[in-house]
Amino acid sequence: MTGEQIPLTSGHADQQTQDTGAVTTYLHGGGAAGRWLNRRSVPGRGPGGRGLPGGRGVSELVADFGHQFPPVPVPVARPREVDPFTLLVGRHGRRGQAAGWAPVPAPLAVHRMTSEQVGGAWPLIAGDGLASTGALMGVDYLSGGAFYADPMGWALGSTTGVTNPNMMFFGAPGRGKSGTVKMFVLRMMAYAYRTLVLGDVKDEYEVLCRALGVEPHAVGPGLPARVNPLDFGPLGSDWSRLSREQARSRAAQVFGRWLVLIQGLVGSQHVAFGPSESAVVGHVLRELTGYSDGADRLAEITIPQIWQQLHDPSPALIAECRFADRQHCLDATRGLRDALGSLVKGPLAGLFDAATTVTVDWRASIQSLSLSRLSPLGEEAVGVALTCLNSWGRAMTQVAEPGDKRIIIRDECWKQMRLGLDAVKSLDADLRLSRTDGCIQVVIAHKPSDMLSVGDVGSQAVHIAKDFLHLCGTKVLLGQDSQIGDELSALLGLSPMAERIITGWATAARGRALWMVGNHAAKVATIRTPVDVALTDTNAAIADHVLPGDGS
Numbered sequence: 001m002t003g004e005q006i007p008l009t010s011g012h013a014d015q016q017t018q019d020t021g022a023v024t025t026y027l028h029g030g031g032a033a034g035r036w037l038n039r040r041s042v043p044g045r046g047p048g049g050r051g052l053p054g055g056r057g058v059s060e061l062v063a064d065f066g067h068q069f070p071p072v073p074v075p076v077a078r079p080r081e082v083d084p085f086t087l088l089v090g091r092h093g094r095r096g097q098a099a100g101w102a103p104v105p106a107p108l109a110v111h112r113m114t115s116e117q118v119g120g121a122w123p124l125i126a127g128d129g130l131a132s133t134g135a136l137m138g139v140d141y142l143s144g145g146a147f148y149a150d151p152m153g154w155a156l157g158s159t160t161g162v163t164n165p166n167m168m169f170f171g172a173p174g175r176g177k178s179g180t181v182k183m184f185v186l187r188m189m190a191y192a193y194r195t196l197v198l199g200d201v202k203d204e205y206e207v208l209c210r211a212l213g214v215e216p217h218a219v220g221p222g223l224p225a226r227v228n229p230l231d232f233g234p235l236g237s238d239w240s241r242l243s244r245e246q247a248r249s250r251a252a253q254v255f256g257r258w259l260v261l262i263q264g265l266v267g268s269q270h271v272a273f274g275p276s277e278s279a280v281v282g283h284v285l286r287e288l289t290g291y292s293d294g295a296d297r298l299a300e301i302t303i304p305q306i307w308q309q310l311h312d313p314s315p316a317l318i319a320e321c322r323f324a325d326r327q328h329c330l331d332a333t334r335g336l337r338d339a340l341g342s343l344v345k346g347p348l349a350g351l352f353d354a355a356t357t358v359t360v361d362w363r364a365s366i367q368s369l370s371l372s373r374l375s376p377l378g379e380e381a382v383g384v385a386l387t388c389l390n391s392w393g394r395a396m397t398q399v400a401e402p403g404d405k406r407i408i409i410r411d412e413c414w415k416q417m418r419l420g421l422d423a424v425k426s427l428d429a430d431l432r433l434s435r436t437d438g439c440i441q442v443v444i445a446h447k448p449s450d451m452l453s454v455g456d457v458g459s460q461a462v463h464i465a466k467d468f469l470h471l472c473g474t475k476v477l478l479g480q481d482s483q484i485g486d487e488l489s490a491l492l493g494l495s496p497m498a499e500r501i502i503t504g505w506a507t508a509a510r511g512r513a514l515w516m517v518g519n520h521a522a523k524v525a526t527i528r529t530p531v532d533v534a535l536t537d538t539n540a541a542i543a544d545h546v547l548p549g550d551g552s
């Protein structure tokens with residue numbers, strides 16, 4: 001800037017800059033007809049200085065209108081920046097032996113483009129990585145940096161497209177889904193996260209539990225452990241310290257959870273559970289626990305007790321649920337009684353129908369219930385067990401204090417979902433709650449069609465199961481064959497490049513996955529430390545699930 005331009009009009013000064021003593025001031029208010037005066041710079045003269053010889057200065061002119069220029073700050077002398085590129089390499093390269101000097105310069109074409117276009121012109125450019133918070137998982141091959149998993153941070157921060165901390169893992173058997181999840185929970189423990197494994201159907205989390213000093217519980221025919229799904233769980237721990245109002249509100253929570261559970265269990269026997277059944281069961285629960293009689297401390301009950309009470313309905317039940325007489329009540333509750341009866345007398349008899357015998361430390365760093373001994377009883381039995389445990393898991397999150405952070409793992413979750421609509425609804429509700437209860441729900445499955453086989457095409461269960469994908473802000477897609485890759489692409493709207501990562505790169509080694517964090521994609525190889533190797537090795541235990549060519 002070498003001069004000063006002043007449109008001389010009546011008006012006010014609205015902008016002023018200075019460069020080596022020259023001032024540019026715009027005065028406006030007089031419209032296009034303003035007269036311009038162009039004046040050469042006078043070094044060292046500021047706006048407060050005198051004008052040209054024989055004329056008035058700008059400041060004097062402005063002062064006529066009652067304004068004053070602010071004083072010009074004295075520029076701070078900055079030290080000259082050191083040039084980091086001291087040695088410039090010419091077009092022939094560096095001189096000297098083996099330094100890369102070329103007698104003929106490389107025929108380079110010069111292009112000019114925007115930073116948006118540069119990614120297309122030079123595809124080897126690295127993308128942005130995610131923030132380095134949370135569990136350090138491994139290397140992101142797209143950004144070239146370390147990859148950190150922090151689902152809660154992603155949901156609370158500004159990671160585009162992540163609205164909840166839930167995670168869904170897909171991958172062919174033996175690709176390292178469970179291993180990746182184990183490493184994730186282990187590394188998140190450094191940030192005070194506790195872990196609850198809601199049903200370990202292959203007993204593969206036992207090693208991890210023992211390494212953390214927690215003895216996992218196991219249920220199955222012939223084992224002494226009993227789990228009462230109607231246990232108070234953590235809700236029963238400090239009941240005596242609650243005031244009367246608090247005790248009543250906690251009772252309401254307990255009844256709500258039990259009703260959802262019984263609905264799921266009855267639904268698993270393909271018996272409808274509508275509002276009338278809900279009213280009947282609700283009444284029986286209040287009667288059996290002593291709530292109807294005004295007790296503050298509820299008595300623990302079991303499923304056989306409910307079943308028996310329904311066989312011998314009390315006059316209060318008949319009256320409150322508006323049955324004409326005892327026979328009417330028995331006829332109307334036949335389906336309900338038979339469904340509960342099959343749980344009491346069926347293959348699961350003796351497992352979930354008595355008071356709990358295991359002592360669960362709800363404050364331990366990890367808790368897990370091994371279910372592999374149930375496998376011979378069939379998938380339905382495992383599904384029912386998972387439903388019972390789900391109810392416990394919900395109780396745990398209901399009493400969680402602020403700052404009590406949990407990761408809830410549902411490995412092989414489709415076994416529970418196959419039970420039908422009620423089981424799917426219950427999982428759906430848990431995933432939706434994660435934003436309010438601060439839990440990270442981790443769902444592990446083989447392929448999307450596992451989710452969709454929960455009911456007939458177009459059924460409500462399938463519809464809800466499809467929604468699961470959107471209830472999980474983060475999808476971790478491990479190696480798959482190309483057919484399932486297509487299925488995933490169709491459901492998640494993956495780009496061809498993303499699909500190739502899943503069906504190609506990710507199948508070349510275990511633990512490799514495409515992490516879809518909202519709209520952000522990361523191509524991650526999870527790195528195992530020597531400690532992790534011992535904790536994640538499942539090859540020996542699940543010989544049927546290893547990949548061809550493993551030789552194990």
Ligand SMILES: Nc1ncnc2c1ncn2[C@@H]1O[C@H](COP(=O)(O)OP(=O)(O)O)[C@@H](O)[C@H]1O
Binds near residue numbers: 173538
């Ligand atoms: N990140 C990893 N790097 C190398 N090997 C892994 C990794 N994760 C798991 N594995 C190995 O892969 C095998 C199968 O892993 P697993 O987690 O049981 O698979 P999935 O749950 O997908 O069936 C395990 O024996 C484990 O040792």
Ligand SMILES: [Mg+2]
Binds near residue numbers: 177
């Ligand atoms: Mg697994």
